[in-house]
Amino acid sequence: MLKELPFDKLRRECDPKMMRCETTQQLEPLEGIIGQERAVRALKFGLDIKERGFNIYVAGYPGTGRMTAVKDFLEEVAKAKSTPSDWCYVYNFHNPYEPQAIRLPSGQGKVFQKDMTDLISEARRILPKAFESEDYSDKRAATVKAIEEERHNLIEQLNKKAQEEGFVLQSTPMGLLVIPVIRGKPVGDEEFLALSPKVKEEIQKRREKLDAELRNAMRQLRASEGKIHEELKKLNRDVAFYAIGHLVTDQKEKYKNFPEVIKYIEDVQNDLLENLTQFVKEPEAPTPFQFPWIKELPFRKYEVNLIVDNSELKGAPVIVELNPTYQNLFGRMEKEAQFGVLTTDFTMIHGGSLHKANGGYLALRVEAVLQNPLSWDSLKRALTSEEVAVEEPGERLGFISIKGLKPEPIPLDIKIVLIGNPLLYQMLYIYDMDFIELFKVKADFDTTMDRTEENMRKYAAFVCAFCRKENLEHLDALAVAKIVEYSSRIASDQGKLSTRFAEIADIIREANFYANQENARHVTANHVKKAIEEKVYRSNLIQxxxxxxxxxxxxxxxxxxxxxxxxxxxxxxxxxxxxxxxxxxxxxxxxxxxxxxxxxxxxxxxxxxxxxxxxxxxxxxxxxxxxxxxxxxxxxxxxxxxxxxxxxxxxxxxxxxxxxxxxxxxxxxxxxxxxxxxxxxxxxxxxxxxxxxxxxxxxxxxxxxxxxxxxxxxxxxxxxxxxxxxxxxxxxxxxxxxxxxxxxxxxxxxxxxxxxxxxxxxxxxxxxxxxxxxxxxxxxxxxxxxxxxxxxxxxxxxxxxxxx
CATH class of the missing domain: 3.30.230.10 (Ribosomal Protein S5; domain 2)
Known part of the structure; x- marks a missing residue:
């Protein structure tokens, strides 16, 4: 029997009345993801479960709005989460090659950074004045005078003893010389050699006796000089401590609940007291080759390098890294040239996306991760070890063996969301055993959804939200109906709607262009039709x-x-x-x-x-x-x-x-x-x-x-x-x-x-x-x-x- 299809079976039209509006401007914009119930359910599960290894792989094809939908979903979930900590790197006074990581509540990192900057600035202002005071000068003079008198008496006794033995002491850059005296006059080398052997022998015996006493006296002199140095050092420390002690005490009181910070502040104080000369040294005359930054180098070690600042963040961080190179993910250590030599220090450490997303969520395109050397293996290693370390790429590969910075790793608490196509998921699942253990949640994004009245109205709400987001002219009800019909055409199914929203968005943009050309108040069905026809015309030359x-x-x-x-x-x-x-x-x-x-x-x-x-x-x-x-x-x-x-x-x-x-x-x-x-x-x-x-x-x-x-x-x-x-x-x-x-x-x-x-x-x-x-x-x-x-x-x- 002949089965010819009637015309109403060849295309499922959409009734504009179903949109319940004249234009999309009258609608409430869409919130959330539509047509992806299975994926949303998987995402919720993956984000809520805290056990290790339950990171998420979002499987779907380009154009389904995977990245945008996932980002919006993560941001909505992140609002209800607590804001993670700030992270700083500071100088390690015990091992300068291993900068120390300090964790502070969100917003405190910036405060701590400023507090340390202010402390050092104040110390540089106060200390020179403390050592220029009359009180310090008097104490220093008294200390030096007492020790100098002791030294003077010792030298006087030594001279007296030398005279008794027939010698005179002469001070030279090489030390004290013992010179024999005959008939009241010092004897030179030539005269000494001209003496008879018996006289020389007698002089030599007396000299040896005097040398023993001289060596003992020299030891006492050196001890006296060391005593002067120690006494002055102690005086300087006492004066400096008195001058800046209240600054340190205030900071220790402020951060009394953070033992790592207290320990660091104490290390800073000790280092300041051990290196007072850099604060009070005499000003040097400028030279033609002196660079202003050189005089600041000694103070750089007191800086705080804030690599993660969550002071402006509300909730957990959501980072979408579109270019997941090794350095973009794990951070980098910059270099600067000083007199033709590349140098680095802890202040040139920069955090990567893993640092910024720590305590929150990081979304990555799996194709981009796999295309970047080191990124995939290093990411798996970080998730396994639950810590993120800033390393040189060459060091990771084993190419660099020179000594360099090795910053302290930071504990990692993060949820990774990989976004890719289903084929890559299958390949990783089969060929990468680590993948199975680290990405246990799969969220499948479908390319279609059921064409129900509810979903068609959600489509209209999507159009409304998109027009508002991109400041486009709104569509009338018939134009939205044509968008719905076009969506079914993309899906090649009368009972389905396409979830390839990128393609739908392009049609809306193009229809808006033609509406603007006609100075239309809103986008009509004719504009949508023209956009579709022109899109085909641009590509159908071969046809x-x-x-x-x-x-x-x-x-x-x-x-x-x-x-x-x-x-x-x-x-x-x-x-x-x-x-x-x-x-x-x-x-x-x-x-x-x-x-x-x-x-x-x-x-x-x-x-x-x-x-x-x-x-x-x-x-x-x-x-x-x-x-x-x-x-x-x-x-x-x-x-x-x-x-x-x-x-x-x-x-x-x-x-x-x-x-x-x-x-x-x-x-x-x-x-x-x-x-x-x-x-x-x-x-x-x-x-x-x-x-x-x-x-x-x-x-x-x-x-x-x-x-x-x-x-x-x-x-x-x-x-x-x-x-x-x-x-x-x-x-x-x-x-x-x-x-x-x-x-x-x-x-x-x-x-x-x-x-x-x-x-x-x-x-x-x-x-x-x-x-x-x-x-x-x-x-x-x-x-x-x-x-x-x-x-x-x-x-x-x-x-x-x-x-x-």
């Missing part, structure tokens, strides 16, 4: 070229008449941003032989594996239906005429079967009807993809060559729900200029294509006469009988067995 070739008969496609063993098949050509249907002539030739069905596309290495499988199913169908009482003796050739690119998919398998049946039965196929649909061995027509593009492709060919009011397309009945055809085609069907037929079986399809009944199998196993199946069966029987006249074809050659 127009092919249509022109068909019109000029470069590509042979008949849209009227009949032909034996020839059917108009339909395929889809995808260009990335655009896909369109292309009719192709499929022909079958039949002859005697036992080769079975030969797929010329496969023999020419133009057929893909799925297409080859579809052709092989045809043999199963013929065997099942016609070879119950005889061997299937057939040599058939199938080909897509004028096809020079790869053929893949099984959507033309029913088309190829119709061509074979026509060739076997001798019944011509109507060329005004194009065919699509796959078939199984039972002869059931199965759904295919791209049904809208295929129908529209043949429609455009018929339009180019001229309508006869009999042209149409034969599709699987299961694809009727996928029809979202252009309004032009719906109008053509309504006017009787074009026709769409749906079939469930090969028998139904062959009746439409030939105008002859398919024919049922009777009780005796034969088919009804004057039917398609009867003629096919008769032809196959005739071929089998005729083959007996050729003995060389009756014996089958042994075939290679395939082990399964």
């Amino acid at each position: 127009d070229k092919i249509q022109d070739m068909v019109k000029r008969n470069f590509l042979l496609i008949d849209t009227e008449g009949e032909a034996v063993g020839q059917v108009n098949g339909l395929s889809v050509i995808g260009l990335g941003d655009f896909a369109f249907g292309r009719p192709s002539r499929v022909t079958a030739s039949i002859g005697m032989g036992r080769e079975g069905i030969t797929d010329i596309e496969r023999e020419a290495k133009l057929g893909g594996p799925i297409h080859t499988k579809g052709v092989m199913i045809l043999g199963g169908y013929l065997t099942e239906k016609y070879a119950k009482d005889k061997p299937l003796s057939l040599s058939a050739r199938l080909v897509f005429e004028q096809s020079y690119e790869e053929v893949e998919g099984d959507s033309a398998s029913s088309t190829e079967l119709y061509a074979i049946l026509s060739a076997l039965s001798g019944l011509p196929i109507k060329q005004n009807i194009a065919v699509t649909g796959s078939v199984n061995q039972r002869g059931e027509i199965q759904a295919i993809g791209g049904v809208n593009e295929k129908i529209e492709g043949f429609y455009e060919v018929c339009k180019a060559k001229g309508f006869t009011d009999k042209q149409g397309v034969l599709i699987p009945e299961s694809n009727v729900q996928n029809l979202m055809l252009k309004e032009e085609i719906v109008e053509a069907v309504k006017a009787g200029k074009f026709h769409i037929y749906s079939v469930k079986t090969i028998d139904e399809g062959i009746e439409i294509l030939t105008g002859i009944e398919a024919g049922r199998r009777q009780a005796d196993g034969t088919f009804e006469k004057k039917t398609v199946n009867y003629l096919v069966d008769k032809q196959l029987r005739d071929i089998a009988e005729k083959l007996r006249e050729f003995p060389e074809f009756t014996t089958e050659k042994p075939k290679k067995r395939i082990r399964l």
Whole structure:
């Protein structure tokens, strides 16, 4: 029975009244994610569970709004979370190569940084004055005087002793020299050498005795000088401590609840007291090569490097890192040139996204992470160790062995959300064992959602929110209805809406552009239609070229008449941003032989594996239906005429079967009807993809060559729900200029294509006469009988067995 589809089955329209508004300006903007209940449920679970390893992988395809939706969702969840701590790096006075990490409540890091800056500034102001005071000068003079008197008395005693022994002491840069005195005058070297041996021996004995006392006296002098140094040092420390002690005490009191800070402040105080000269040294005359920053270098170690500042944050941090290089994730240590040498210190440590997101959430595109060296392995290591360390990339790789900074690692409490496509998830799950343990939650983003009234109204709310966000003109109700219909077209399903909101957003932007060109107050349905049409026009150059070739008969496609063993098949050509249907002539030739069905596309290495499988199913169908009482003796050739690119998919398998049946039965196929649909061995027509593009492709060919009011397309009945055809085609069907037929079986399809009944199998196993199946069966029987006249074809050659 002929199953022609009425026009109202070809496109599901949207009633503008359903939007409950005149324009989207009257609506409440959408909040949250729509159409992703499964993903939202998984996200909530992954974010709430605190156990280790329950990080999240968001699996979905580009354009579904994964990144935006996840970011909005995370930000909403983060509002209810507590704000994490600030983190600082400070100088380690015990090991300068390992900067110390200090943790403070949010907002306190900036305060602590300022407090330390103020403390050092005040110390630099106070200390010079303290050492310039009269009180300090008096104490210093008294201390020096007492020790100098002791030193003077010791030297006097030593001189007296030397005189008694007949010597005089002479002070030189090398120390004290003992010079003999004869007749009241010091003896020089030449005079000493001229003395008699006996006199020299006597002098030498007295000198040795004096040398022993001299050495003892020198020890006392050095001890006296050391005493002076220690006494002055103690005096300086006491004066400095008295001068800045209240500053340190105030800070220790302020941070009494933070032991690490107290310990650091004490270390700063001790270092200040040990290095007072840098605070009170005499001003030096400027030199032509002196740089202003040089005099600040000694004070840099007292700075506080605030690498994580959450003072402005409300709730937990949400970071979306679009360029997850190793340094962007884990931080870096900058270098500066000093006199031709690159140097670094703890003040040049900068935190990465892991530091900023610590205590919150970090979203990453998995493709970008995998493309950046070190990032993936280092990220897994950080999640496993639950700490983040700032290291040189070369050190991580083992290329750098020189001594450098090794900052103290910071404890890591973070939830990672990876965003990628499902294929990458499967690959990581199979090939990376760490991935299984670290990303235990999968959130699948669907590309479609049910087209319910509630979801359609949410779509309108999305349009409202988008227009407000980007300051676009709002859409009227009919324009929103066309957006909904376009969404179903993208989904290729009357009962679904697309969740590829990026594509929907582009259409809204383009429609807004055309509305602005007309100075319209709001975007109308015509603007939406024009945006869709222009989007297609920018990409369909190749389609127009092919249509022109068909019109000029470069590509042979008949849209009227009949032909034996020839059917108009339909395929889809995808260009990335655009896909369109292309009719192709499929022909079958039949002859005697036992080769079975030969797929010329496969023999020419133009057929893909799925297409080859579809052709092989045809043999199963013929065997099942016609070879119950005889061997299937057939040599058939199938080909897509004028096809020079790869053929893949099984959507033309029913088309190829119709061509074979026509060739076997001798019944011509109507060329005004194009065919699509796959078939199984039972002869059931199965759904295919791209049904809208295929129908529209043949429609455009018929339009180019001229309508006869009999042209149409034969599709699987299961694809009727996928029809979202252009309004032009719906109008053509309504006017009787074009026709769409749906079939469930090969028998139904062959009746439409030939105008002859398919024919049922009777009780005796034969088919009804004057039917398609009867003629096919008769032809196959005739071929089998005729083959007996050729003995060389009756014996089958042994075939290679395939082990399964």
